[in-house]
Amino acid sequence: MTGRLVLAATPMGNVDDASPRLREALGGADVVAAEDTRRTRSLASALDVSITGKVVSFYDQVETARLPALVADVAAGKTVLLVTDAGMPSVSDPGYRLVAACVAEELAVTCLPGPSAVTTALALSGLPVERFCFDGFPPRKSGQRKAWLRTLRTEQRAVVFFEAPHRLADSLADAVEVLGGERRAAVCRELTKTYEQVRRGTLAELAEWAADGVRGEITVVLEGATMVAAEPEDLVDDVERLVADGTRLKDACALVATEGVSKRELYDAVLAARR
Structure with a gap:
């Protein structure tokens, strides 16, 4: 029997967003590789699913060490299910190295699509998002972050990125300095959760709003630039x-x-x- 690696998107906050295929996969996989085993067991309990396979932790610090055994499981004919705390594995979460390792061994890899903070924020932003790019987390230090923002001055696609709540105010202030206060953006907070909030406006308006502090998981959508010829x-x-x-x-x-x-x-x- 041919084994396979299954990447599965998990709910970002509302357990009802779990797909029937995710429920089936949690209950039927031979191995469940989870970013946080406690959260995955809690999700399974909320879905009334019994995990019958082996559950192993798979987070950043142990990702490399876990690769050989998981690839061997897939090669031996087992189904390995990879889940993270929320959203899609390998999108700013563990997963890429395992996918690459399985691909290198010509093993089967498939995906159970579902919740994604990136596409949810794009849809809610109210900005033109026909073309977009995703940039993960900005650099933590202001100088490096400003250098990154300068690369977006002429980026005509919408840009999606994550930010830690305690750095959001500084990131938006840097964006105002580098990109100008009139560029539009949307700050999406706690997507799909009870206190979901989408704040839309210019960078100057959003920087002023965030100055007093913001809590929760943050996804930012930045409007694409209007192309102006530079000298x-x-x-x-x-x-x-x-x-x-x-x-x-x-x-x-x-x-x-x-x-x-x-x-x-x-x-x-x-x-x-x-x-």
């Missing part, structure tokens, strides 16, 4: 700020360069400005 001279200050923070000049030019301004053009413009 190399317009970007010199951005490069110099990165250099002042310790970035090599060539690396800073690579970070700030846009589709309309090449790294070489920007490098020459910085040298000209310095002269």
